[in-house]
Amino acid sequence: MNSRVNSQRNIIDYAISSLLRRKIKNLSLLALYMLVVFVVASLIFFVQALKREARLILGDAPDIVVQRTIAGRHDLIPADYSRQIAAIRGVSNAAPRWWGYYYDPNFDANYTFMVPPADPPKKGTIWIGAGIARLLRGAQKGYLVPLRNAARKTMLLEVVKVFPADSELVASDLIMVSPDDFQTMFNLPKGFATDVAVTVANPQEIVTVAGKITEQLPGTRPILKSEMLRTYDSLFDWRGGMQVVILSAALLSFIIFAWDKATGLSADERREIGILKSIGWETTDVLLLKFWEGIAISMTAFTWGVILAYGHVFFFSAPLFEHAIKGWSVLYPRFRLVPTIDPYQLAVLFFLTVLPYTAATIIPAWLAATVDPDSAMRS
């Protein structure tokens, strides 16, 4: 046993010194490999953390949201519908929601206006999200925000509360207003609301209740909480546009450089293997040498790629992805994600990178290593 450990250590000695002999080539290989792992692992961490957050936070979203549709498009819902829905058996509460979008031409940004279901702000005052406060260059309590209403007149509304920074993930662009101000802003026809939020007493009855709603009120579209959560489950899905691009680029670059390794050894390397065989190294020893060379690079690249990705996503909030996610939004929420590690996906990444790379290092060496030792005599 001890001799086995010894011979492995000796071979590792040679493998490392072998790698260090071609420093530049091996360092660039390591860097490239690490970059690929870094990008993919960052994506994995980011997406997992976001999905987890969505699942936890939106678990408290309304059980059903009932929209009205006309010609397949979203339309305003008569506020009276909420009474009819509340009358359905199994429904514990049904309340109309008033919310909408406001485009601010001064900043090219979209805000979400909302009337809170209980205890709304007093008329003339608003509560704003931290993202809006930032956009308005540090708006605080007492700040007057100019907004254009439906009659094209400017309303000045006073900020009385700013949502905390931690809430940006859900409230970054929210502006809470009083019902009167909402009406003045958007001039909704009387008796109409944006949609109706429904609470169902027994969660297992949600589907049944939704069915009854569509029956009783044709032209409505109930959205179940499970569907809302499902939307966020398929967020950043690997089948989505941008993810396909990132993953394909990573896969392609990986294939390119495994191919470069696999298409054979240089004459120098071949000669070296011939010499090793002639001085008494067996084929197995040569293969072990190549194996350790491969492992040294791939394990280092994988480990540090993952560690750096973790830092990138959870300590620096993934600045590399910021552009892609921000898209054309002006208002971009600033939030820290709670670190999550998904061992399954990391294991898949491991097997898709370390195994092929190690194979690509060993296989071409195998052909050279099975050469007869006496060939070294003739070189």
Add this chain to the structure above:
Amino acid sequence: MRPSSLFSIFTVCSLAMLALMALHAHHSQASGRNVTMARARLVREYQLTDLCLFTEARYTRNPAMADLFSAFQDHPASLEHFPSGSLVPPARPHE
């Protein structure tokens, strides 16, 4: 020092970092719970349905509320023109 010894030390350190990372994640989940719960409380209080991630357009801001038509509202043949559209899939219809 022998290269193999250096390599072993380096590997052990790297694995230790990984272990530290896992510990950090585990610990952060416990301490991050407060933040998550505060966000969940807002969702409950105001009956919110979406995370505020993409404020480019209506259907990207509230993807859970959007329908298949939202993305094509400008014209039946209009292509998706917001980058976030490639990150958020269209809502699936209720059966």
Add this chain to the structure above:
Amino acid sequence: MIELTHVSKCFTMGKSNQFKAVDDVSLTLRRGKVTILKGPSGSGKTTLLTLIGCMARPTSGRIRLYGIPAPGFIELPPTDGFDISSLPERFLTHIRRTTFGFIFQQFNLIRGISVLENIMLPAYPTGESHAVFHKRALELLNLFGITRLAASQVELLSGGESQRTAIARALINNPDVIIADEPTAHLDSTLSREFMDIIGGFKAHGKTVLIASHDPIVYESALADMVVDMRDGRITGTGRVS
């Protein structure tokens, strides 16, 4: 002792360019003696060396090793020789590693690593402790007077220094038999004579030496116990230097 009986080696058998490098050679190498294979290039000397040194297997004929400890997996009384002609590669390699030390014509040192590491290389896969063979390597460096070159890169060595490195490497595993292929081909007369002195040292230590050379400094040396003439793969004469 090494005994060859009707040994032949054919390359590319069955094809049109079939080539018989060694043709029906029968030879006995005595233990502790210096044997020289003499002949022009192409006479099959190198091939014969590879066959004796367990680097290749003969196409026909038998090679038996006597008095060399058989590896643990062969149960034979040590007085009886064992036949290496048909051993599988792994066993051949083991015997080669422990019994034979090779000095190649081109030295075959590995570029990019130091002299010391080159010398230690054959010991790496043997499972021996690094400290042990490291010490032995330093002793060998001292023996051949190249201690100051321990950390040098092999590309920077002179002909004589390279050769001494190659010789030290051949000795790292304490082999019983030293095999050298045209060792003086790249050396001047002074260095060639120095080489023969080193061979004298081996002989004094009871090692068996086999050298292939067409250099008179080698085959006319007083150290040579047996000189075998070869031509076209066959032995054309054997003689003892008086």
